[in-house]
Amino acid sequence: MSKQREAKQSRKSFTAFRGAFKYEFHMQLRRPVLWIVLLLSELLMLGLMSRLVTLHDLLLSLRLTPPMLTVVIWTNSINYLLPAALGILIADRLPRDKRTGVQELLTTLPGSQTARLFGKFLGSTLATLLPIFLFYCLGIAVILFLSRSLLVLPLALATFATIVLPGVLFVGACATALPTLIWPPLYQFLFLGYWFWGNLYVPRNIPTISTTILTPVGGYMSSGFFGYTLFPIAYASVFTGCMSLLLLLTLSILIILALGSYQNWQLQKL
Amino acid sequence: MDVIIKQLNKIYHGNVHALQNLTLTIPSGMFGLLGPNGAGKTTLMRTLAGILHPSSGQIQVGPYDGTSEQGRLAIQQTLGYLPQEVGLYPDLSAREFLDYIGLLKGLDDDRTRKQRVEELLEMVALQQVAQRKIKTYSGGMKRRVGIAQALLNDPRLLIVDEPTAGLDPEERIRFRNLLSDLAGERTILLSTHIVEDIAQTCQNIALMQKGQVIFQGTIQQLLQQTQGKVWLLTTNGTRPGSNCTIVSTLHLGTSVQYRVVGTPGADEQAVATEPSLEDSYVWFMHHQAMPVA
Amino acid sequence: MLHTSHKSLRYDIHALGWIVLAAPIMLLSGFLLFAVLLLIMGIDPTRFFVAGLEMFLPIAMGIIVSTTCTRDAALEIQLTFPRTFAATAMRRALLTLGWSALLALGATLILILLRPDIQPQQMQSLPLLLALVGDQLLWLAPLLWFTALGMFITLLTHSRTAGGALLSTIWLLEMLFIKNLLPHNPWLRPLFLFPTTLEPTISDWLSTRSEILGMALLLFILSWLLLRNREHILKGIHHE
Numbered sequence: 001m002s003k004q005r006e007a008k009q010s011r012k013s014f015t016a017f018r019g020a021f022k023y024e025f026h027m028q029l030r031r032p033v034l035w036i037v038l039l040l041s042e043l044l045m046l047g048l049m050s051r052l053v054t055l056h057d058l059l060l061s062l063r064l065t066p067p068m069l070t071v072v073i074w075t076n077s078i079n080y081l082l083p084a085a086l087g088i089l090i091a092d093r094l095p096r097d098k099r100t101g102v103q104e105l106l107t108t109l110p111g112s113q114t115a116r117l118f119g120k121f122l123g124s125t126l127a128t129l130l131p132i133f134l135f136y137c138l139g140i141a142v143i144l145f146l147s148r149s150l151l152v153l154p155l156a157l158a159t160f161a162t163i164v165l166p167g168v169l170f171v172g173a174c175a176t177a178l179p180t181l182i183w184p185p186l187y188q189f190l191f192l193g194y195w196f197w198g199n200l201y202v203p204r205n206i207p208t209i210s211t212t213i214l215t216p217v218g219g220y221m222s223s224g225f226f227g228y229t230l231f232p233i234a235y236a237s238v239f240t241g242c243m244s245l246l247l248l249l250t251l252s253i254l255i256i257l258a259l260g261s262y263q264n265w266q267l268q269k270l
Numbered sequence: 271m272d273v274i275i276k277q278l279n280k281i282y283h284g285n286v287h288a289l290q291n292l293t294l295t296i297p298s299g300m301f302g303l304l305g306p307n308g309a310g311k312t313t314l315m316r317t318l319a320g321i322l323h324p325s326s327g328q329i330q331v332g333p334y335d336g337t338s339e340q341g342r343l344a345i346q347q348t349l350g351y352l353p354q355e356v357g358l359y360p361d362l363s364a365r366e367f368l369d370y371i372g373l374l375k376g377l378d379d380d381r382t383r384k385q386r387v388e389e390l391l392e393m394v395a396l397q398q399v400a401q402r403k404i405k406t407y408s409g410g411m412k413r414r415v416g417i418a419q420a421l422l423n424d425p426r427l428l429i430v431d432e433p434t435a436g437l438d439p440e441e442r443i444r445f446r447n448l449l450s451d452l453a454g455e456r457t458i459l460l461s462t463h464i465v466e467d468i469a470q471t472c473q474n475i476a477l478m479q480k481g482q483v484i485f486q487g488t489i490q491q492l493l494q495q496t497q498g499k500v501w502l503l504t505t506n507g508t509r510p511g512s513n514c515t516i517v518s519t520l521h522l523g524t525s526v527q528y529r530v531v532g533t534p535g536a537d538e539q540a541v542a543t544e545p546s547l548e549d550s551y552v553w554f555m556h557h558q559a560m561p562v563a
Numbered sequence: 564m565l566h567t568s569h570k571s572l573r574y575d576i577h578a579l580g581w582i583v584l585a586a587p588i589m590l591l592s593g594f595l596l597f598a599v600l601l602l603i604m605g606i607d608p609t610r611f612f613v614a615g616l617e618m619f620l621p622i623a624m625g626i627i628v629s630t631t632c633t634r635d636a637a638l639e640i641q642l643t644f645p646r647t648f649a650a651t652a653m654r655r656a657l658l659t660l661g662w663s664a665l666l667a668l669g670a671t672l673i674l675i676l677l678r679p680d681i682q683p684q685q686m687q688s689l690p691l692l693l694a695l696v697g698d699q700l701l702w703l704a705p706l707l708w709f710t711a712l713g714m715f716i717t718l719l720t721h722s723r724t725a726g727g728a729l730l731s732t733i734w735l736l737e738m739l740f741i742k743n744l745l746p747h748n749p750w751l752r753p754l755f756l757f758p759t760t761l762e763p764t765i766s767d768w769l770s771t772r773s774e775i776l777g778m779a780l781l782l783f784i785l786s787w788l789l790l791r792n793r794e795h796i797l798k799g800i801h802h803e
Contacts, residue, residue, distance in 0.1 A: 185727065
């Protein structure tokens, strides 16, 4: 009897997760602001990067550099800037539920609150990642055209899945959870400061976590699995790459679980 | 102060016609604007309040031309506006909120403004709680703060959009009485889809549908036009034909009594009855949707 | 009018929230504390503190001002007042910026009096009083630029998220790329927002500051025009 109840409960939780995922994904994807911000960010990034070298030099370097290295460099470049925009674009999802009164409605539903939170987190994060992935694919298409090596395709998927995805999930979890505790503009500023100091800052005088496996820009995975990274990582192996990847994924899950517990605690206080 | 609107059009982005050749004269006193959701009531009110620019047409408010920038500014000097969803600062008290809005409305003289705030707090029966933060107020109290802010500049034209929506019956009656008391020499445009509010407060009304005025006149005239269109039909449960719109249904044990507007079939045993304002509203919305020229 | 503005300030602070005024204090105090920590560790904290004034204060206030000053709980009723919402929004922006400016001014004066050598080269040749005034452009130019751009994007897109995200992107691009781009792309000089921190020996510090101030002024004018458009502002009420 209790097994039946448990099965029914887990079915309900899965339905809640699936529903939240599907509609958060669609709602986020339909926001014109998402496309405007990411397109402008991508254009600005591409525009400035293209000024660093001439087109001729760039094409020459793309022809001479091994395709694998080019793919890794391109994946690293994506992770420089765009996850920062992603972290801000996701941050208003949960406060929006509160503002529109939907959160009150959701708390009356039978499905698991944590399952819904996971659906919301994954749906909005993956939807925000889609414009970035399309931009990434555009770069991969250019590399494929110049190298004429079909190996680029599975490699591109592997680098994206191991270098970009874990960090983006971590950023998405933070962006979903933290604005419930911090005033949103302050969160935006702190997140930006963290992104620079904790990921891109090359350690000189000021201590930083940009060289630890906690960094979500994926330097350890990039260097450990594929032998090269643009980020300030002194040494990485396959082991440290795996550790960094697992740490980021575990932290993402823990952050959402903590958010679920926090929301339940808040509900009990009412 | 009369408000005269001629051939007013408002077209939103995407070719959405919110107001279509709307012509309407609003005399002094309470004037009710009735219509379903999406009829264009809020667009009309926002246009009169100078928030939206009409796509074409004329608006004359007393001596001012509501379509020119100068006229709009002059109207705003003498306007009070209570929107459908009035936003208040939750951390201010009612007294502070009214003082702040008074400053923003341009009431520069401290003594006069503070005196006006106290008068209004008394008028809306909030003086006892005027020191409390607005976030502690009930929905009805917040609505009363809303009407008080609209009256700060002693407006000659008061526009109130769905003021009683969501209020309990007692608070609704209180609010209606307050508006009636205010009417005096003012022009009050009351928009609502609650027929009872109009019936209790307004002599003159207009019905709106799909951005057009489909009736304008007194309540008596509206009721007259619906004479002979309202029927009581008793059946064994069979619903009336498609020529009729059911207004209410009363189960009487083995039979069912329907109150309908329209033209019942010859085989249906219908008894004519006196129309109410609600019956007239239903008749115009479903059977007489012709714009008033 | 001035009298009314003065009277409204207390209420403006309430409408904005005290955190708006607390934010620059918290930020500069944080930088000051960290600077002390660096000093204890035997590291010269001067450049770090300059970065706080030139890079971090402007982006923080840019995000905060564009988020808070472009919206209002009682917006719809304000759109029917003869005094436009544009005046209210700009007064609130000035209040927030004025407060940040006051704090930044004090911090810069102390910093320069303690370490005159950190002044931009162009300023070092000027008489002390004039140099102290000119030095304020260190934070003033990027502060106004980020605030004006943030307000403009937020008002144009009706989205506070868009404002914050685009400001953040531009800030990161400035930090990461602009210094390396300048030698071969001199046309980017008017967009060099943080020269005091990134390239202290820059020769045209004053002229680039003036260009940035000019851009900020233009963006404020555009924001003002958007704020005066009642219909445009009304559309934004139901957006995020």
